[in-house]
Each structure stands twice: as structure tokens, then as C-alpha cells.
Amino acid sequence: MRGKPRLPLETLQPFLLDRPAVDAGPISWPAVFGNDRPVEIEVGFGKGGWLVEAAEHRRDVNFLGIEVMRGLQLYVANRLARRGLNHVRVLCSDARYFLTHHVAAGSVAAVHVYFPDPWWKARHKKRRVFTAEFAAAAERVIVPGGTLNIATDVEEYFGVMTALVAERPVFVEIGRSVESAPPEGPMTNFERKAHARGGSVWRANYTRT
Ligand SMILES: C[S@@+](CC[C@H](N)C(=O)[O-])C[C@H]1O[C@@H](n2cnc3c(N)ncnc32)[C@H](O)[C@@H]1O
Numbered sequence: 001m002r003g004k005p006r007l008p009l010e011t012l013q014p015f016l017l018d019r020p021a022v023d024a025g026p027i028s029w030p031a032v033f034g035n036d037r038p039v040e041i042e043v044g045f046g047k048g049g050w051l052v053e054a055a056e057h058r059r060d061v062n063f064l065g066i067e068v069m070r071g072l073q074l075y076v077a078n079r080l081a082r083r084g085l086n087h088v089r090v091l092c093s094d095a096r097y098f099l100t101h102h103v104a105a106g107s108v109a110a111v112h113v114y115f116p117d118p119w120w121k122a123r124h125k126k127r128r129v130f131t132a133e134f135a136a137a138a139e140r141v142i143v144p145g146g147t148l149n150i151a152t153d154v155e156e157y158f159g160v161m162t163a164l165v166a167e168r169p170v171f172v173e174i175g176r177s178v179e180s181a182p183p184e185g186p187m188t189n190f191e192r193k194a195h196a197r198g199g200s201v202w203r204a205n206y207t208r209t
Contacts, residue, residue, distance in 0.1 A: 004078070012077040017064065017089040019098075026104035032089060033062040038109035041066060041141075043095040044116055044129060046189055048076035053186035055085045061109065063088040066095040095129060099137040110147045111138050113161075115190035118154045128157070135164045139171065142208040147174075151203040153194040158202035165206060175205035 006012075020027055029039045038061045045051045045065040055063050065088065067073050073092040080088050091098065099111075119127045130150070138148050148171060152158050165171050179201040182192070194201050 004082070006074065007078050007081050011081050012074060014086070015077040015080045015088060015090060016073065017091040019091065019093050020102050022101075024102065026107070027102050029062065029107060032064075033087065035062070037062050037087070039064060039107065040110040040112065041095075041099075041103075041108055042112040042114070044068070044113065045076060045090070046072060046115070048072075048079050048090075049189040049192065050112070050114055050186045051076065051088065051090075052079050052083065052085065055080070055088045056083065057186065059087060061087070065090045066093055066098055068092065068094055096131070096134055096137065099134070099141055103137075103141045105140050106143045108141045108146060109143060110149060111142055112149045114149075114151045114188045115153065115194075116157070118152075118157050128160075130157070130161045130164065132164055132167070135168055139168050139208065144208055146208050148206040148208065149204075151188075151191065151201055153190065153199050153201050155200075155202060158204070162204055165204070170209050171206040172209055173204060174207050175203070177203050179203060 017032060030036050040061050040063050042051050042063065042065045045067050048065065051063060051065045065076060067090065070092045073090045076090050080090070113130055116129045119125055142148060148165065150161050182195045191201060
């Protein structure tokens with residue numbers, strides 16, 4: 001990735017969450033962050049547009065970003081280190097696996113899934129991150145009163161995701177919109193691109209009862 005030179009690995013290390021051992025069980029958030037503030041998770045943060053901006057504006061929560069691409073984990077760790085965003089960690093893992101095996105029930109204040117890969121070809125659809133199993137995992141890890149937040153520029157995937165959430169009555173919809181202009185607040189890199197080309201963004205927010 002172009003841009004400023006990468007910081008040394010030892011400088012990035014405090015921002016990296018190492019993948020736990022397979023049999024390690026649920027992770028301890030106070031052990032990871034050194035405090036007991038609420039934890040919010042972003043799944044598939046890409047270049048980190050939303051994660052970095054959200055973290056800059058909200059110091060009262062801890063953020064964990066989960067991204068399957070190691071290069072993006074390091075790229076965003078650089079961004080975090082340069083800004084001193086010590087309340088953020090980035091993990092290189094399949095979010096579906098991590099949520100299921102390493103996050104305790106009711107231990108997360110919010111899950112954010114923005115612009116997940118649509119995997120257009122029928123034979124690739126199983127690679128989609130947002131599946132029935134993912135919705136079940138989100139239900140398990142989000143604390144009552146916490147939120148699930150989704151957005152995409154793919155209307156069909158939005159329909160699939162909202163239908164999967166609708167099958168889980170603990171989630172109550174608190175917002176739904178189709179946006180044709182940039183919203184206030186943090187945006188993802190894909191979101192900026194969608195608006196730059198004049199596309200639409202579908203968004204839904206739920207509270208977990
Ligand atoms: C289309 S990009 C969107 C990135 C970012 N959310 C944005 O809106 O700019 C989807 C991202 O999800 C990541 N991803 C795909 N499957 C994943 C999984 N199972 N767990 C974690 N990240 C995943 C991809 O590597 C990619 O960076």
C-alpha cells in the first residue's frame with residue numbers, strides 16, 4: 001500500500017491482537033484493553049476509514065477491528081499508531097470463527113459490518129461473512145441493549161442480511177435508510193467510493209433486546 005513508510009513492527013505491536021490459541025476459549029476484554037469500557041467490533045475493516053474515524057471521536061469505548069487480510073491489519077495498525085489511538089486493537093482472523101470461538105456471550109456493546117464482500121458468483125456465495133451462523137453469533141455476543149449495525153452498496157445483499165436478522169426476534173430494528181449522499185459521521189473507504197460514483201448505500205441498525 002502506498003503512503004507513509006510503515007512504522008517498525010514493535011511500534012505496531014501494541015495495536016495488534018494476536019490470534020488466540022485454538023483451545024484458548026473466550027478472550028478477556030479487560031486483559032486486552034487494560035480497562036473495562038464497552039467493546040465494539042468492526043468486521044472486515046478494510047483500509048480502516050470507519051474504524052480510525054470512529055475511534056478518534058469516541059474515546060469512551062474500546063474498538064476491535066477484525067480483518068482477514070494481514071496486510072490490511074498492519075496498514076491500519078500504522079494509522080492507529082500514528083494517531084495514538086490506544087483504545088483500538090486490530091486482529092487478523094476470519095471474523096466468523098473469532099466471534100464463535102473467542103468472544104464471550106453478552107460481552108460486546110456493538111457489532112458493525114460495513115460493505116461486506118458480496119461474492120457475486122453463486123459458487124462463491126458461501127464465502128460471504130454475513131450468514132445465518134454469523135447472525136446467530138452476533139446475537140450471542142452482543143449484550144442486551146447493544147447494537148448490530150450493517151451497511152452495503154449492494155441492495156441484494158442488504159435484503160439477505162436484513163432477512164437473516166429478521167429471523168432473530170431479539171434484534172429490534174431502530175433505523176433503516178437508503179442514502180444517496182454522504183452521511184454525517186465516520187465513513188468507510190467503500191462508502192466514500194460508493195458516494196463518489198453517485199451510488200446508493202443501504203443501512204440498518206438494530207438493538208439487541
Ligand atoms: C468490500 S471490503 C470493505 C472494507 C471496509 N468495510 C469498507 O467499507 O471500506 C470487505 C472487507 O472484509 C474483509 N473480510 C472478508 N471476509 C472476512 C472475514 N470472514 N472476516 C474478516 N474480514 C473479512 C475483506 O478482506 C475486506 O477487507
